[in-house]
Amino acid sequence: MNKQSVLIFKLPELFKILNELKEYIDFNVYNFTEKQELLNSNKNKYENYLVLTDEKNQVHNEKFQLILNKFPDSFHSIIEKINVSLLKQKYSEQSDIIVGKYSIDINSRSIKNANETLKLTQREVQIILFLKESKSPQNIENLQKKVWGHNSILETHTVETHIYRLRKKILEKFEDKTFINSTKKGYTI
Numbered sequence: 001m002n003k004q005s006v007l008i009f010k011l012p013e014l015f016k017i018l019n020e021l022k023e024y025i026d027f028n029v030y031n032f033t034e035k036q037e038l039l040n041s042n043k044n045k046y047e048n049y050l051v052l053t054d055e056k057n058q059v060h061n062e063k064f065q066l067i068l069n070k071f072p073d074s075f076h077s078i079i080e081k082i083n084v085s086l087l088k089q090k091y092s093e094q095s096d097i098i099v100g101k102y103s104i105d106i107n108s109r110s111i112k113n114a115n116e117t118l119k120l121t122q123r124e125v126q127i128i129l130f131l132k133e134s135k136s137p138q139n140i141e142n143l144q145k146k147v148w149g150h151n152s153i154l155e156t157h158t159v160e161t162h163i164y165r166l167r168k169k170i171l172e173k174f175e176d177k178t179f180i181n182s183t184k185k186g187y188t189i
Contacts, residue, residue, distance in 0.1 A: 003028050004086045005046035009038050009053040017075065025079060027086060035059065048093070050085050064089050099132045099189060100179070118173040123147070124166050128189065137186035163187060
């Protein structure tokens, strides 16, 4: 898993210290001194990012931002605040993954549309997310390897049974017959 990133804006001394501690912290740090440079940076290249700045330099309309407004603050406290903010961001990201006309919440293991919510098992969430990310139909062997983490030891009926039950649950709750499609090449969403 890639480390999360903290984009430090106009706090050069804090960047210098955190950069020196980089082997002891669980996130990458990057320094920005100009607002335009920060705004123009391709934030998509930073896996999960958090902008860290002070109240005077806060970036309006920035969704993932931690404002430090009390100095001096202990480094332990600053790192704790950063880690809590990154955890909240990760939790939030996992609460709304769009899959077609549905939204999946990994945290509560549920799938919902505008009107209904359906509880899922962990394995069902894994199947849906794997099929969503796949660019092509996935056969039973790929599902065994990628979702179950097994090679051909697993009976193929296990995969088929899970797909069958998941389809049935989706059909009963949402009346959707086409959520998981089956072709000669495999399953798709």
